[in-house]
Amino acid sequence: MAYALEIQxxxxxxxxxxxxxKVALNGxxxxxxxxxxxxxxxxxxxxxSTTLNAIAGVWPIDSGKIIIDGTDITNLPEHKxxxxxxxxxxxxxxxxxATMDIEENMAxxxxxxxKRTLRWGVSREDRELFREKLQTLGLxxxxxxxxxxxxxxxxxxxxxxxxxxxxxxxxxxxxxxxTAALDPKTAAKVLEISDKIxxxxxxxxxxxxxxxxxxxxxxxxxxMMHEGKVIYDVAGEEKKNLQVKDLxxxxxxxxxxxxxxxxxxxx
Amino acid sequence: xxxxxxxxxxxxxRAMPGSIAQGMIxxxxxxxxxxxxxxxxxxxLTVDGSIATGAAVSVMLxxxxxxxxxxxxxxxxxxxxxxxVTGLLNTALGIPGILASILTQISLYSINLNIMxxxxxxxxxxxxxxxxxxxxxxxxxxxxxxxxxxxxxxLLALIAVMYWYFxxxxxxxxxxxxxxxxxxxxxxxxxxxxxxxxxxxxxxxVGLCGALYGQFQGAADVNMGRGAIVIGLAAVIIGEVLFxxxxxxxxxxxxxxxxxxxxxxxxxxxxYQFVLWLKMPSEDMKLFSxxxxxxxxxxxxxxxKRTLRKGASK
Numbered sequence: 001m002a003y004a005l006e007i008q009x010x011x012x013x014x015x016x017x018x019x020x021x022k023v024a025l026n027g028x029x030x031x032x033x034x035x036x037x038x039x040x041x042x043x044x045x046x047x048x049s050t051t052l053n054a055i056a057g058v059w060p061i062d063s064g065k066i067i068i069d070g071t072d073i074t075n076l077p078e079h080k081x082x083x084x085x086x087x088x089x090x091x092x093x094x095x096x097x098a099t100m101d102i103e104e105n106m107a108x109x110x111x112x113x114x115k116r117t118l119r120w121g122v123s124r125e126d127r128e129l130f131r132e133k134l135q136t137l138g139l140x141x142x143x144x145x146x147x148x149x150x151x152x153x154x155x156x157x158x159x160x161x162x163x164x165x166x167x168x169x170x171x172x173x174x175x176x177x178x179t180a181a182l183d184p185k186t187a188a189k190v191l192e193i194s195d196k197i198x199x200x201x202x203x204x205x206x207x208x209x210x211x212x213x214x215x216x217x218x219x220x221x222x223x224m225m226h227e228g229k230v231i232y233d234v235a236g237e238e239k240k241n242l243q244v245k246d247l248x249x250x251x252x253x254x255x256x257x258x259x260x261x262x263x264x265x266x267x
Numbered sequence: 268x269x270x271x272x273x274x275x276x277x278x279x280x281r282a283m284p285g286s287i288a289q290g291m292i293x294x295x296x297x298x299x300x301x302x303x304x305x306x307x308x309x310x311x312l313t314v315d316g317s318i319a320t321g322a323a324v325s326v327m328l329x330x331x332x333x334x335x336x337x338x339x340x341x342x343x344x345x346x347x348x349x350x351x352v353t354g355l356l357n358t359a360l361g362i363p364g365i366l367a368s369i370l371t372q373i374s375l376y377s378i379n380l381n382i383m384x385x386x387x388x389x390x391x392x393x394x395x396x397x398x399x400x401x402x403x404x405x406x407x408x409x410x411x412x413x414x415x416x417x418x419x420x421x422l423l424a425l426i427a428v429m430y431w432y433f434x435x436x437x438x439x440x441x442x443x444x445x446x447x448x449x450x451x452x453x454x455x456x457x458x459x460x461x462x463x464x465x466x467x468x469x470x471x472x473v474g475l476c477g478a479l480y481g482q483f484q485g486a487a488d489v490n491m492g493r494g495a496i497v498i499g500l501a502a503v504i505i506g507e508v509l510f511x512x513x514x515x516x517x518x519x520x521x522x523x524x525x526x527x528x529x530x531x532x533x534x535x536x537x538x539y540q541f542v543l544w545l546k547m548p549s550e551d552m553k554l555f556s557x558x559x560x561x562x563x564x565x566x567x568x569x570x571x572k573r574t575l576r577k578g579a580s581k
Contacts, residue, residue, distance in 0.1 A: 056453070082455030095453070097446040100439070108443055111436055113455040118432075121439040164454075 083113025316375025321477025346474020
């Protein structure tokens with residue numbers, strides 16, 4: 001069976017040749033099986049979000065290959081890769097269009113990867129579907145479908161972005177620290193919704209997080225990145241039995257004990 | 268006192284229908300500005316050139332024997348072409364939006380001169396069956412009534428078409444691109460293509476307005492677009508400030524918003540006429556327009572700043 005995602009020796013240097021040169025990805029290799037839910041941890045600048053952006057095609061990579069479900073997407077522009085990808089961002093403002101209605105946002109997501117025609121943007125059947133999906137969130141948004149998304153809270157917007165990412169079955173779901181900007185209670189709720197959506201749609205997913213506990217509890221596989229490389233990769237039983245202190249030890253080992261000034265959360 | 272004595276209310280009254288007609292025609296242009304400025308979030312200065320292009324194309328074709336009404340879609344296309352150039356300069360060549368539009372605007376000055384052969388070309392309603400003309404407004408009550416009825420039907424049809432278009436998948440793509448490019452791309456929208464498309468539609472409308480305005484005033488002039496963007500912005504902003512709350516609460520809110528943009532243009536020209544009537548020198552009118560736009564653009568910003576400060580002191 002083909003891998004859901006193959007990342008082969010991907011390199012990316014930002015601001016090459018300037019004083020701000022930064023090696024962001026330094027030979028990333030990673031294969032994901034269909035249905036893998038991988039959590040990604042690592043310190044600042046380890047290359048976690050950069051890896052997700054490389055997959056999404058926010059900018060071209062310097063070398064290497066990215067293959068989704070057997071299709072080489074390395075040279076596709078961002079909007080053409082969108083067909084394969086569902087994305088949720090760290091900033092709740094990024095995933096939705098604030099000046100548009102909830103239903104309009106969802107309708108745009110329902111047509112991800114399709115040509116934008118002169119058919120109505122939101123059809124009656126669309127509305128039925130959206131109402132049904134919004135009900136599953138339990139946030140009462142199904143009664144506010146013509147409200148502007150800009151009026152909603154960050155948590156509500158993230159929940160809608162998650163729904164939108166899965167409306168049209170993606171080959172891969174990319175969650176880029178999507179709970180980092182939320183208060184703990186809302187973050188927990190959004191994580192719960194994420195788990196549910198991934199399980200119900202049997203999605204292959206990657207979730208970047210700074211919270212080690214979340215990284216252990218969620219998903220079936222965990223990778224740690226450091227200086228633009230995958231340095232640790234565990235799955236199955238071994239991952240389930242991980243403790244935060246194991247990860248800390250691992251992290252200390254690679255970074256030479258400099259974790260104290262890092263943003264990583266222990267709880 | 269003698270100043271007030273010199274003001275003749277009747278002359279103001281007589282001039283008003285002409286101003287309203289002018290405002291309705293510029294309303295078409297204001298709708299184009301609304302598309303770029305509000306929906307696409309792109310400050311497009313192409314319009315100063317493309318409005319004169321529309322007029323030049325229309326007037327020259329009429330003089331060459333083409334039916335005046337048939338020149339309107341051609342003027343739309345000419346404007347759209349100008350918009351496409353700005354769009355490609357921005358998206359394909361990476362030139363910042365405002366600068367890209369200024370480059371197009373400047374080059375259109377030469378192009379418009381080339382289309383017309385000289386700086387000004389008249390087209391008289393005596394010789395050609397023009398679609399619109401100031402003459403129809405001043406010529407007696409029947410022709411005036413017909414003119415205004417025709418304009419209103421045309422503008423309502425234009426609003427209906429735009430309402431429909433911005434409710435389609437493609438229209439949604441334009442709005443999403445203007446609101447949040449990251450979101451649009453993540454949903455598979457080719458934001459570069461969409462930008463070019465929106466600039467084409469916008470400048471198409473501006474070109475159409477130019478054709479109507481050229482016929483209305485009976486001439487195309489290479490300088491007729493100078494400061495047009497300011498008038499367009501003024502119309503959009505006046506419409507929003509005066510009717511924004513009213514429009515947003517309705518069903519079909521977007522249609523009401525578009526109508527308020529056109530009303531904004533009409534009000535702009537009524538105020539313009541009024542200020543002229545007060546004997547403000549006509550050479551100061553552009554300064555006056557710019558100040559009005561600056562004030563109305565600043566109001567929302569200053570209001571928000573004040574509420575933020577209030578919130579902080581609590």
